[in-house]
Structure formats: structure tokens, C-alpha cells
Amino acid sequence: MAIRLYNTMTRRKDELVTREEGKVLMYVCGPTVYNYIHIGNARTFLNFDFIRRYMEFAGYDVTFAQNVTDIDDKIINRAREEGIEAEQLAEKYRVAFEEDMRALGVRPPSIAPRATEHVNEMLEVIGALVERGVAYVSEGDVYFEVAKFPSYGKLSGRALDEQMVTECVNPAERKRDPQDFALWKAAKPGEPSWESPWGPGRPGWHMECSTMSVQYLGMGFDIHGGGLDLVFPHHENERAQAEAWAGAGPFVRYWIHSGMLNIDAEKMSKSLGNIKTLREVLSDFDRDAVRMLMLGTHYRSPLSFSDESLAEAAAALERITNCRFNVRDAIARYDAEVGGEDGPATEAERGFRTMLNRTEEEFRAHMDDDFNTAAAMGSVFEMVRDTNSYLAGVTGASTAGEKAALRDSLELLEGLCGALGLFEEEEAGGEMARLADGLVGLLLEVRLAARAKKEFELADRIREGLAELGVRVEDVAGGYRWRLE
């Protein structure tokens, strides 16, 4: 079945037909590196990580480009505050961004071009736009003349003359029309700058995305994404530049926009002082809890973030991790057993396999339908319930068929969750881990013996002591199992 996705340009769900069959060329607007990213930024990057991963899961070869905006006003201002060069500041936060993405489990882009390394290419595009008469020079600035691009406003669905005019902002206008936007900004004294035919300056914000996306993915690439708040003016302008420059459209086949994240139902803003950095969140919560929270809401809907909602997501995630643990434990247990007759599959086993197949079908169908992660996770949760239920009925000496079915269910559970980037935390390894492993096992053997003698006080002491070390002990028929919290 084909993937259908909501296209901001057409305002409906369109079937994904890529430029080249089996391949997806995708560009997502990356960070402006002037600060640590906040949880809202994280949602956008996570949403596109889900989309990218699922397309790969669905068999596409995905090329994913994401820019780094390492020169703009915010960077310059912030550098001034911190008393360092803009370049140093940008590098500091660019590295921090990469760390954050790694900590979140967001897969790195295939290509991560930086604005400052593509100034020459941008100058070529700007020059061509001036030559074509769609851009004009004004006191060292270069502006795109919106009136020369007939379909301006098509993406964001707004007419040029119906906008609220914020004229008081800049009365000494260098622009012919307030809607015109800068392709090149003349440098003020002390600002970082590059040479250009129009004097020293730096590229306008929108320029880099048009230039670099086309440079690496080619005109008419498949998917361009970003936060919903980038539709206007950023993406509208990108499109205008690119199509005016190429002389034809489309710049992009599908536009995808990720919904905003609010904190306690309010927009994050400096004035409200409710900006929450990803680092703060990750210091309190597991990365997969953050992923679960984002997966629970469709990517285009607004998401209200709070510590409570995160705690809920963590609890929901635990249900899945418990199930995974239950299945793994059962497999290990049955593998150790010698008995077990082979024979025709039982009723329960056949039903179990049917359920597994249905789960995968439903999961894919939901994801194919505009990446409906919330519904897809619903299917996973149903599978969790049915698996636990099946597990409760399989007791000891299971058949080869049952063992195989359990292994398949584990593979499916991990596969579906993995398609959305869950369960990628590295497992502890090494000498010390093996030693700890053995010690815990030894203690639990002692505890088992104590329980057999009804020495519950000792048994409880061992369990509590281990709990303090983060080892959760659970008793099962005739034995025990444990795991790290």
C-alpha cells in the first residue's frame, strides 16, 4: 500500500509518488545554532525522524538533508552578549545540537550543509535573480520583489494585499514593497561579512535553504519539511526564490509541516519564561519517554507538553518494555527446558500468529495514512495485551512451534518499535557488567533458597537491597527474574 501524506501546498492528503521510484529526497529545516534547542524544536526533529525512519521501514531509500544555519542576527547578537566571535558561538551550539540529537536518538542527516560554507553558491543565485529582474539592489541590500512572482502566497494561502501591515516597524523603507524580503543584507560595522558584488554583507535567512536543498537534492525534490511556523514567510520565500531562479516549478513535490508544541497549553516564549530546553527534559526523563510522548499525538496536531504528560508517556512506555521483557524472559526460560513435544499448532498458537500478522498490517496501514503514529501505537498496545495474555496461557514445556511464535512476536514488537526509533538505548556491556550480572544471579539464588525455607525476612531484605541499587526483582513460578530499572 502506498503512503499518503498531507501536503501543505494542496491542503489534502496526496499519495506519495517520488521523483525516482523507491527513493525519497527529503530536506528539513535545521537549527539556527545560537542556543541549546528547546523541547519544541525537539518535537519537530523527532517528528521528521519518525517519518524518515518509517519511509525506510517501508522500503524507501531516503536521502535526508538538514541545514545548519550558522550565521544570522540571533547568532550575532548572542555572540556579542557572550563576548565571543559569532563563528565560535555557532560552532559551540552546532556541536551541542549534534549531542542533543544523539541523546534523543534522532538519526543524523545524510547531508548537513552549513550556510557559511555555501555563501558562494548563494551569491550565484542572488546574482541570477537580480539579472532576471525579480530582485533589486537597495543601499547594499538585495531584495526579492514579491510582485514579480505571480504565485507568491500560494503555499501559505494568503493574498498579498490582505495582510496586516506593520508599517510602523520600519518607516525608512529600503524596500519597494513591505512584503519584499532580503536575499542579501549589507553588513553593519563590526558584523561578520562576506564580499559580494553589492558590497560586504551576509545572506538572508531564506536563501540558504533554497540554495542548499537544490544543490544537494536537485530542483523538484520530494519532501520539504519544517515546523508549521515556517510556512510563512520562510517556506513561501524559499519557494519564490527557487522557482524564480530555476524559471520553473515545482521547487518541491510535497511540503510537510510539524505541529507546534505548547507548554501547559501556552506557547513557549521568552516573555512567558516557559522555555524548556531538551537538555533539561532529558536530565529527568528517558529519551524513549520523550519519543513516546511525541508518538502519542499526530505530527500535525498541537501537543501540550507538561511534566505530567511526560510521566504518563513514561508509564505507557513501561507497558511495552514490560511486555518485551516478559517475552524475552519466556523465550530464555523455554529454551532452557528440555521437554516439549512437537505437534500440530494449538488453537492458541494459531490465534497468536493471526494476531501478529494483523498487528503488522494495521501498523503499516496507520503509518501509511499520513504517518499516524498515535493510531499505530494503538495497534502495538493491542499486541502487547494479546501477547501478555498468550504468555499467561503458555506454561512450561512448550512446543517448538510455540517457541518460534514467541521469537517472532519479539521480533515484530522490536521491529515495529524500532521503526519509530524506540529501544535504541545501548545495552550495558563489558567485564563489570558481566560480573554484576553474575552477582545478582548469585544473590537471587540465595534468596530463592531462603524463600523455599519460608525465610521471608531475608528474602525481602535481598529484594529491597537490590531495589535500592536499581535492580527490580520479580518472582515467577519456581524462580525469579530481574532487570535494571
Added chain:
RNA sequence: GGCGGCGUAGCCAAGUGGUAAGGCAGAGGUCUGCAAAACCUCCAUCGUCGGUUCAAUUCCGACCGCCGCCUCCA
């Protein structure tokens, strides 16, 4: 003023023209030395008012409420 979105149980959240997934929380039960995990059961007529229809939460209209964008913003 222009454009767009949203309003589903205590909370979060899918979804459909034919009486509503899933998760969290809660209640009861089973299992257990206790616990944990798990299973079972219970818990909503979908903002309000009209209209279309055999039938609407789902389509249309009005209204109320909330929010976003129109200026930098993921």
C-alpha cells in the same frame, strides 16, 4: 482585519455516515508469603443550536470557547 486549526471520558489521544482505538489514572476481581508483572471486568452518546439523511460524533450552517500564523520563531 486576513488566513488556518482545534473543541472526543478525570487526564492524554486516534477515528468513522450506521451508536467511539489505545494509553495514563481510578474501581472490583484472579494470581502471589508479600510484592512486582500480568490477565479479566467496569468507566464517554464525541462544545451548543439548527439543517441534510433511513441514520451524524463524523457532511452543511450558525453560535460559543480555545489556539496558531500574518514580525524572529521548530
